[in-house]
Amino acid sequence: MSAEQGSSKVLIKAVPAVLDHVAKPAIVSTPEVIDTRTLSRSLFLRLAALDKDSPEHTYVRDTLIELNLPLVRYASARFRSRNEPMEDIVQVGTIGLIKAIDRFDCERGVEFPTFAMPTVVGEIKRFFRDTSWSVRVPRRLQELRLALTRASDELAQKLDRSPTVPELAVVLGVSEEDVVDGLAVGNAYTASSLDTPSIEEDGGEGSLADRLGYEDRALEGVEYRESLKPLLAKLQPRERQIIMLRFFANMTQSQIGEEVGISQMHVSRLLTRTLAQLREGLIAD
Structure with a gap:
């Protein structure tokens, strides 16, 4: 039995008591025969019928979050190679899970894991975009830079050359000034240390700090x-x-x-x- 199945079994045994407190659903028979997706679907049906301000709504919602945490851990494992602690990545992914639960409509005929995975992964990616920049950059400019990168690649293939600023502005529906700002934002993604060695023009070695200032004899x-x-x-x-x-x-x-x-x-x-x-x-x- 996998870790996800084991976690689901433990949660399932606690769920009937929760549902009994709200309303006893006909779908619940014995915990052993119910899988995570079926139980989530039942809980979402209960959630949709409850008042959002009621304690029962909060209880069922929390149960859904706990029941689907394995989905967050699965998505977080894709980012295991990053330098951030796995606990932080799981916490960020859990925020995406909560957003997905609040927006999910079980009447659309889509399985919740299929609906929630892009939201969880997207939240984790936004977290890395926000924490990986050397200089704090507004989210709007970060997303504009990503859109510019995609549009630039697509236009370069179509035009067989690098696109111009006006061409990028037309494709993205933004002003040319915004395009220039988005392109300049890329300089804030990485930063060099002042102690980074560099080759001087005379062949010697020096640090970046040595080249930042000079004595103005005038x-x-x-x-x-x-x-x-x-x-x-x-x-x-x-x-x-x-x-x-x-x-x-x-x-x-x-x-x-x-x-x-x-x-x-x-x-x-x-x-x-x-x-x-x-x-x-x-x-x-």
Whole structure:
């Protein structure tokens, strides 16, 4: 006898007492001749006839959950290779089982295990999707990324090339901005450690943290430039023009003399005097 059959036998012996408390069904005769599916069908018929707020409804519903737990364990076994503890996977699958029980309609002629298995497996898969992302991503974007992956594969086969963003947007019925967001979400699925070794351009090895920042040698000049602005504003217009032509236009003293209309020697004397004045202003500040 399998573990599932043994568990069902134990549960079946307790079920008649539950049903007696609600209403004695004609289908129950001896516990030994009733299998799990037949008993579940009987319990679902009882459940549909009860008020949802009644203690009897809760009792029968809990019995259905316990009776069908082997289905959850069977579905959870498919994910045994994952790093999550099996107890956590079973708990998540049980949530899917409860959702399936609450939505199941025994009048549709579908066996409950057939109806419940996709819900249980889907709940477990959503659990792994939520816990496997390195960065917390909203469920809507996670599901959009999965839809984009499927649509991209299908379009690539039809078009014999990679689909464009507008083509994906048309197929999925979303905006192009949503497609771009869904594609970018893939970057949040995995993350690299800052200590991960990498090959540097010069052939040496270093970590990712070594490449995240660098020393900006121009940063030191920012303070000097900000301090010079009010000093330059105080200069005479011709002196300020000479400074601008020399250090911003990279003109020689002779070229500056021709531009301003003075001799190269006069430009040299003005530059020397102006630079000394600016230097004194910086030191004073």
